[in-house]
Amino acid sequence: MSQQDRRLEVSEAAWRVIVREGLDRASMRAIAQEMNCTTGVVTHYFRNKQELILFALHQVTERLKVRMQVAIENVAGIDRLATMLLSFLPLDQERQEILRVWVAFLGYAVGRDGLMEEHRQSAAELRAVIIQELQALQSKGLIQADLVPQVEANALLALVNGIGIDTLIQADHLGPGQQEAIIHRYIAGMVTGQC
Template sequence: MSDQRRKEVSQATWQVIIRDGLDRTSLRAIAQELGCTTGVVTHYFRNKEELILFALQQVTEELEQTMRQQATGKEGLEKIHGMLLAFLPLDDHRQNLVRVWVAFLGYAVGRDSLLAEHKHSAKRLHGIIKQELEELEAENMIKKNLDLESEVNSLLAFVNGMSLDCFIQANPLTPPLQEQYLNRYLKSIFLD
């Protein structure tokens, strides 16, 4: 039950971050979001940093789960395309994931333990995409002699950039255009 309650606290943390920003997120605000006392929150998390680390881990797990769901029953280009769609803010849920992720990234600057966790999360996601490209290479589905490490970095930079674009541009890319551009990029590395 404590794992479930920790996840509920994490979800409340996301809601406060999305609504108020991470700098105004406090244990008190999270407790109010949950409709409980601060003592209930501190029963599961000693301080704000511990809670933020857990909430960031939950973002990474959500992304991984979405990637797996998008990949189920698909192969080749369709599979990797679906996996990378997890990173794009195509619906309200994924928009919230990106908002929380960006808030964490900004907050992590100057906080070594949070920045290290961000890097750890990014490494996990990087590994999933790299494994998929290695499988595609073994199946002779992508171009030969690609530097897979560079390709993974480029793909992640591409989807992360499109995600940020949606929040900072006056006329952001629409979800159909995000999907179209991702598909065009992926087709450039696949064999005809």
């Protein structure tokens, strides 16, 4: 097994501990126990918890990007934008776990510049993709010509983030169907001018 594969294995063990017990309990020791190995094995690949968390956060971002790319293959027009946004919502067990890990990382990143910068970079990359998509839709006349893609990208990111966080708070009241309906309703407003 390569060093990168082993680092991914440690990162996945960290995810499992975080989802089950929370980030504050995801110590190097707890992660080692999750892997049935010694703490020394974990520290061989990551010097400390912050380095491991930074790597795991990067893996969250990569998983979401891959999920989005797969979801939008063979989808065009306004449906492509909706599919792109829906790929980030916690509509299934895997994405619910990704959301829990992402929210835990976000809280942990407050006051830690390196981790907060990783969050900023991830958001900036996603924002750029959404802006590009909105510009393409505008050039094809599929959404209003007077919309400002940068502003709409911010609104869409805020909407997706808000829906995601709200599902953690009130999962019983914001199921997958409602999440999808909210996204489709907002996008329909971009077409009709009533968003």
